[in-house]
Amino acid sequence: MKKLLLFVSAAFLLLAAACGQGEGSDSSEEKVIKVGAVPDGFPHTFQEDGELVGFNVDIFNAIFDDIGYEVEWVLTEWDGVLANLQSGKVDTAINFAATPERGEAYDFTDPYYSSKAVVATSSKDPKIESLDDLAGKELVSILGTNFENVLKENYPEEDYELVIYESTDVAYTDINTGKVDGFIYGREQLMAQISQRDIPLEIVDEPFGNQPVALPFQKTEENQELIAEINQSIEKLKEDGTFSEISLKWFDVDFLAEEQ
Structure with missing residues (x-):
């Protein structure tokens, strides 16, 4: 009799354990x-x-x-x-x-999608008229982005100075106060900032550099x-x-x- 009770108890524990694993597997399988x-x-x-x-x-x-x-x-x-x-x-x-x-x-x-780069300058006091007008200008790029490389690839002869910032907000401020001349950044971000958030910048010339984003x-x-x-x-x-x-x-x- 005791052996039978032990067998039933063991079987019950195994069943309970199996059920517990089944319930846990649902959450563990969540991707x-x-x-x-x-x-x-x-x-x-x-x-x-x-x-x-x-x-x-x-x-x-x-x-x-x-x-x-x-x-x-x-x-x-x-x-x-x-x-x-x-x-x-x-x-x-x-x-x-x-x-x-x-x-x-x-x-x-x-x-x-594919991103493009642009150069922007202050809309109140433009320091750059065209992409052939970068010589001697001071341009901002953001740390960790690739846009300065795109600019170098497309305009290798232009002799400008590149300054790396950590924040776009500081870049916008310094461009509009005249501390720097322009900003090299993504077309999509700047289009939205200018049109939807009234950032006082204007895009110079045409977008350039086709960058696949993945x-x-x-x-x-x-x-x-x-x-x-x-x-x-x-x-x-x-x-x-x-x-x-x-x-x-x-x-x-x-x-x-x-x-x-």
Whole structure:
């Protein structure tokens, strides 16, 4: 009798353990992707009423919702985003130009749009009239961005001085007070800042330098599988108009149409 009771008790414990593992497996199977972003990068990622919103927020949510992941946003300054990506504290990052140099350290998904660079100057007291007028000028670039390299590639003969800032807000202030002459930055960010936030800058000449923007990942076999999933989603969301809709929402321009 005692042996029977022991057997029944053991069977009950095994069943309970199996049920517990089943319940736990649901939560353990939840797929989460950690994405590095800046909290004040209007219009790509910025906080509004305590919520992170923006062009890249919509893009990343669309991609990862499509392939069954939950996005966990990790917010720091841009140099912190780069450090977290390098150390593995985040899986990927927003608004990352897929350059050959960066390709030595990371594998990339297919681009989800192409960024261009521009030079901007004060709209109140313009110091630069054209991109052939950069000689002797002092231009600001932001730490960790690639726009100064794009400028050098496209205007290698121009003899200007480059100053690296950590904050776009300080850059805007110094340009408008005349402390520096211009700002080399992303076309998309500046278009939105000027039109929607009344930043007193004006864009000089035409945009230049076509920079594919993609999701970076550390070079692992597991990430190669994830990249393949993301690429399928990017193709799908371009074809069904989702990306065009998001672009029009934030910029009044369909950047995808420019690539066609």
